[in-house]
Amino acid sequence: MVRGEAQIEQLYRERYVGFRNALVPVVGSREAARDVVQEAFAQALRDVKKLRREGSLAPWVWQIAWRIALRERQIGSVDEPPEDFALTARDEASDPALSAAIRSLPPKRRMVVFLRYFADFSYAEIAQAVGVTEGTVAATLAQAHAALLDQLMTKEVGP
Amino acid sequence: MKTDSDAALADRFAAIADHVDDSDWDEVVLRRGPLPTRARGLPRARRAALAMTLAAAAVVALVAPWDRSSGSLSDLALAAIGPGPVLHVVGDVPITEFKVFNIQSRASQPILSWQQETWYDHRRGLRHTITRSGASIVDDLLATPKGSYTPGGIVYDCAWVAAHPIAATKARVSCNASGSNGTKPHLVPRPLPTLNPGLVGFLDGYQQALRKGNAHLTGKARLDGRAVEWLEFKTDGGPERVALDTRTHKPLLVKDASGWSIRITTIETISSDEANFAHPTKHEIGAQPTFGRADNDQALRLDPSAISNAVHSSLWAGKTLSGLPLAGATREKLTASFAQGTPAPQTGIGLQLLYGALEASGRLNPTHPYVQISQAPNATLAFAYMWGFEHETPPTGQIYVENMGGTPSKGPHGKPIPPSPPRMLGFTVINGRYVTIQASSASLLLSAARNLRPAPGLGIPAHRSTARWITVLNDWLDNGRIDGSYSCSTTREAIRQFAKIHYRGTSSSLYLYEKAVCRTHP
Numbered sequence: 235m236v237r238g239e240a241q242i243e244q245l246y247r248e249r250y251v252g253f254r255n256a257l258v259p260v261v262g263s264r265e266a267a268r269d270v271v272q273e274a275f276a277q278a279l280r281d282v283k284k285l286r287r288e289g290s291l292a293p294w295v296w297q298i299a300w301r302i303a304l305r306e307r308q309i310g311s312v313d314e315p316p317e318d319f320a321l322t323a324r325d326e327a328s329d330p331a332l333s334a335a336i337r338s339l340p341p342k343r344r345m346v347v348f349l350r351y352f353a354d355f356s357y358a359e360i361a362q363a364v365g366v367t368e369g370t371v372a373a374t375l376a377q378a379h380a381a382l383l384d385q386l387m388t389k390e391v392g393p
Numbered sequence: 394m395k396t397d398s399d400a401a402l403a404d405r406f407a408a409i410a411d412h413v414d415d416s417d418w419d420e421v422v423l424r425r426g427p428l429p430t431r432a433r434g435l436p437r438a439r440r441a442a443l444a445m446t447l448a449a450a451a452v453v454a455l456v457a458p459w460d461r462s463s464g465s466l467s468d469l470a471l472a473a474i475g476p477g478p479v480l481h482v483v484g485d486v487p488i489t490e491f492k493v494f495n496i497q498s499r500a501s502q503p504i505l506s507w508q509q510e511t512w513y514d515h516r517r518g519l520r521h522t523i524t525r526s527g528a529s530i531v532d533d534l535l536a537t538p539k540g541s542y543t544p545g546g547i548v549y550d551c552a553w554v555a556a557h558p559i560a561a562t563k564a565r566v567s568c569n570a571s572g573s574n575g576t577k578p579h580l581v582p583r584p585l586p587t588l589n590p591g592l593v594g595f596l597d598g599y600q601q602a603l604r605k606g607n608a609h610l611t612g613k614a615r616l617d618g619r620a621v622e623w624l625e626f627k628t629d630g631g632p633e634r635v636a637l638d639t640r641t642h643k644p645l646l647v648k649d650a651s652g653w654s655i656r657i658t659t660i661e662t663i664s665s666d667e668a669n670f671a672h673p674t675k676h677e678i679g680a681q682p683t684f685g686r687a688d689n690d691q692a693l694r695l696d697p698s699a700i701s702n703a704v705h706s707s708l709w710a711g712k713t714l715s716g717l718p719l720a721g722a723t724r725e726k727l728t729a730s731f732a733q734g735t736p737a738p739q740t741g742i743g744l745q746l747l748y749g750a751l752e753a754s755g756r757l758n759p760t761h762p763y764v765q766i767s768q769a770p771n772a773t774l775a776f777a778y779m780w781g782f783e784h785e786t787p788p789t790g791q792i793y794v795e796n797m798g799g800t801p802s803k804g805p806h807g808k809p810i811p812p813s814p815p816r817m818l819g820f821t822v823i824n825g826r827y828v829t830i831q832a833s834s835a836s837l838l839l840s841a842a843r844n845l846r847p848a849p850g851l852g853i854p855a856h857r858s859t860a861r862w863i864t865v866l867n868d869w870l871d872n873g874r875i876d877g878s879y880s881c882s883t884t885r886e887a888i889r890q891f892a893k894i895h896y897r898g899t900s901s902s903l904y905l906y907e908k909a910v911c912r913t914h915p
Contacts, residue, residue: 240685240776240779241779241797243418243684243685244779246416246418246421247416247418247686250414250416251410251411251412251413251414251416254411254415255410255411258411264411264413264415268415272417272420272421272424273424275421276421276422276424276425279421279422279425280425290797290816328408328409329405329408329409332405332406332409347402351402351403351406351407352406352410354754356752356758356759356760357760358759358760375399379399379402382402383401383402386405
């Protein structure tokens with residue numbers, strides 16, 4: 235048994251749904267997001283030797299998944315999420331106010347929000363995944379909270 | 394109204410999140426693809442074998458600048474290794490991922506190592522490596538020009554896939570990103586075991602490296618009381634160093650940039666008749682699980698009697714551990730299954746204890762000190778708790794420890810990323826329970842191991858501990874079923890005693906058994 239493989243499997247079993255949901259806004263459907271997650275974990279298994287040199291596991295696998303997702307879309311870059319990175323039409327129908335509020339955020343802030351609330355990443359994991367400090371993550375989320383709640387309050391309560 | 398914005402948004406997202414779980418780990422493993430024959434993709438044991446063999450062979454090819462008073466080093470090296478056609482090398486490979494500690498004294502213990510034995514016939518393109526842990530074989534790989542073989546059968550490399558496209562599709566392996574193999578067999582050359590393009594072929598590459606000055610002597614030293622000379626080579630994987638015994642001219646130690654090393658104990662050449670190029674057989678390695686899973690079965694009340702009643706022979710570390718409160722206890726259903734369904738999957742009951750602060754998700758907050766203790770009734774079921782030791786069970790009183798986190802790393806464009814939270818992993822066996830400990834520090838991990846003890850049980854006085862009704866309850870607590878046969882009166886006594894315990898879990902199977910046995914045998 236390769237030590238890293240067991241941990242990758244454990245991560246997969248614990249976080250698969252979160253990873254998939256966080257990627258749906260990028261690739262547009264659950265099926266496409268599933269394909270990306272499956273491929274990302276397969277690549278993680280192939281590259282398991284890099285695990286020790288790449289920091290903790292969840293952000294490392296997320297970075298692999300992100301690159302695969304962008305490659306599928308052929309747009310965006312590692313540092314800049316695509317502009318249309320937002321909730322899907324299905325989610326928009328479920329919560330139009332949240333969907334509109336998300337769209338009002340800059341793409342990078344949206345990504346932090348999705349990592350937090352879909353993929354259930356901790357601040358430290360988000361920091362590692364996007365290449366910033368935890369302080370920046372906290373500030374970004376605070377700004378996102380304020381903007382989202384402001385939007386939601388405005389839309390739901392009315393001006 | 395002011396609300397916790399994080400929780401409020403979390404709820405909002407949770408409401409629209411797609412909770413369908415369409416995961417499939419088997420598919421991930423298949424997507425990983427067939428085992429490549431290149432050294433980079435081989436499991437650690439096999440990669441070690443390849444590097445060892447080729448480094449030893451490279452010593453034979455040293456050139457004239459190694460002149461000594463009694464002749465060139467290459468002549469002496471050749472004389473040391475001998476004229477036989479098969480190179481035979483035996484060495485010890487330390488398992489450096491783990492440190493070993495005595496739980497009580499915290500003193501370091503000797504490191505674990507595997508023994509590797511390799512036979513290599515360059516002319517016939519054969520290489521056979523057997524890896525052992527003590528007397529047990531942990532890996533066996535035979536590489537030939539026609540393919541590579543393990544106890545599990547042929548290795549699905551790209552040459553095999555090309556020659557057997559339909560069988561490969563059936564086995565769900567492919568060397569194409571699309572996954573398609575076509576239907577027409579075709580030839581893809583299979584490199585000889587010793588000719589690894591990724592390593593540029595040790596033998597020729599090292600000769601060229603010496604001529605070009607890419608390999609050089611780096612100095613003399615002493616190794617285990619013997620005078621050695623270090624030779625350093627540049628390889629694709631970074632520098633590789635070989636310690637040559639100056640008296641015998643044999644390589645004693647080879648190590649590479651990844652931290653892998655092998656201490657060579659025997660190196661010689663032998664005849665073809667003496668060599669072992671037999672195919673690996675199915676039964677030489679005991680069945681090892683390939684899939685492990687722990688599912689939450691029941692959240693337990695945080696007191697020792699509830700824990701011990703729910704999980705037979707459970708251990709705990711107290712209500713607090715080094716100042717950390719016991720924050721969670723879960724009885725879990727464990728499953729361990731095997732490749733191709735043989736042998737049949739094993740199931741059982743595990744226990745997970747959480748010490749520290751919990752996040753809203755119920756998981757431990759890794760940014761605060763924490764300890765997570767998972768325990769299984771045997772090594773196979775402990776596979777669900779990252780237990781990978783089929784042959785190296787920690788001796789009584791010892792724990793294997795691995796540092797999994799806190800490593801600085803780099804993100805996009807080489808920007809440094811703050812280290813991930815430290816995470817220590819420990820494996821030990823206490824009172825027959827196979828325990829995996831995860832902790833935010835080595836100190837907490839060792840403290841957990843030291844403080845683990847049987848969770849006090851039902852509080853039954855010692856003179857009553859052999860009562861038959863105890864047996865009924867233990868039978869039922871083990872897996873939620875009554876597997877033995879008991880009388881109606883004993884079962885009813887067990888239920889009467891059970892009612893005193895305020896057990897919070899489901900117990901319908903106990904009552905159903907009572908109904909069944911008392912109806913037929915009142």
